[in-house]
Amino acid sequence: MYTQANTAAAAKVKIKAGFGLDKCNKLQELPCSTRGSFKQNCNCCSMHIVCLAKSVGEESRQVLNGFIQHPRPLRKGEHFYRQNDDFVALYVVNSGAVKTYFINQQGEEYITGMYLPGELFGVDGMDIGRHRYSAKALDTSSICEFGYSNLEQSCQSFPDIQRRLTEILCAEIFQKQQPLLSMRQNSAEQRLATFLTDLSARLQSSGLSATEFNLPLSRRDIASYLGLVEETMSRTFSRLQKRQIVRVSSRSVIITDLPALQALSMNRC
Amino acid sequence: MYTQANTAAAAKVKIKAGFGLDKCNKLQELPCSTRGSFKQNCNCCSMHIVCLAKSVGEESRQVLNGFIQHPRPLRKGEHFYRQNDDFVALYVVNSGAVKTYFINQQGEEYITGMYLPGELFGVDGMDIGRHRYSAKALDTSSICEFGYSNLEQSCQSFPDIQRRLTEILCAEIFQKQQPLLSMRQNSAEQRLATFLTDLSARLQSSGLSATEFNLPLSRRDIASYLGLVEETMSRTFSRLQKRQIVRVSSRSVIITDLPALQALSMNRC
DNA sequence: CGTCACTTTGACCGATTTCAAGGCTGGTGG
């Protein structure tokens, strides 16, 4: 599971122990126990409130349900798709976390996105038929797969599916990229604060804890995502901890002063 | 017109004179003389190769043509829409240039986009029904307006319109934001080089000159767009000029060594 | 127990920002 790796470690830590890691990133009270099963359907999935099937009519949901696929969950480090693979489907994270990235000619890796349960990925390449990025599991992750040819057909018959898809595309533009956009001229501290508050909000909207969680990304990846280097990231975490705004121990984070963190980030439009 | 303001000024400049400013940012050889007229249609518009009506069938174009509006051209500084206005339509720049931006609680302005002839704007707010940004004419600008309710209906009947719209949304995500994304850890020089080569390519694809043009944005705006300050921008322009890569005089730019500029930018994925 | 990946910390350096001043340009009104 998500926290497995850290619990043993945390027990050894003196002051930092007792973070309640065992509660981190676990879903609260699912309406029915489908989690863990590879055969799910949207009616019985706690994600439908956020995923592609959100706010579409009953009939539309049945349609989606008809062609949805559930590939086997991938372990940490395995790829859902790679740069230049054919674009064949859109995906929704069911559990775990996924990062997308690309590697340029110089061999440098750029993190382009991080996706949490209920969030849709795979849009890169929707227009050109080939993926621009690679998508990799950050933890053991299960997903729902929506074949694009099926999806495109459904959109023609069911306007609400089309509307929802368009809505998601727009969200992809604004909720994900715009925080980064407006982050360009901000300090390392502001960027990290923005990253953490954003992450917190997204976890909460999937029914997870807003103040205690594990970071899906390593320091290096967060740094890359925020346009900084590993060392700066580490120093910035340390500074926020010294100021009692967060407590961090490796991947686990407790936000102890969310208002302060939000005040630091302040870049909503 | 676009260059009117600068020509007189440039005549006074000694060494910098003779830039051919009168050729800047003017369309080359329009197929028919609709430019300047407020009543246009897509069949007779030189933009159809790039705008929303690109690569849709004959019948679809007639449909678009049926509900397209042409509001009066706005002068520099006037707004097409403002933050929080209701989202009612998508727009395509016909002539001139448009910037989108927002102002946060602290009163700081963030440039979110710059749109040239043939490019679509107004997507901000498509999902939430209210505009997140303001859109302002950078010069006297005319646009085509596609009412969204009409557009949405057309999409249902004409899959190629839907496909084109989706394509444009994806382009909005990737062609516009991703260069900036990968620009985060680059130097001021690389960022400016990327900005200029990108601008050059976009102007060219609308039939304008790739090497001689006027900057639609002020130094301050370019700086904001690239995550830098005005002074750094100015210094960077000076440095590129000293190295004979560009010649600049206020808003007018001549790229004298495009390969060198492209070599500096190198941040395609 | 050793290795490896990840993280933290320190010292130094350089690019960009900040602060400050001055120049240029276009518009306004006398």
Place this chain on the structure above:
DNA sequence: CCACCAGCCTTGAAATCGGTCAAAGTGACG
């Protein structure tokens, strides 16, 4: 026609933030 003003652009000097290089600590795993 000229003086003045405001906005935009440029340049210089000093300060600061983040990057680079180097070293050491930590936990996971075989």
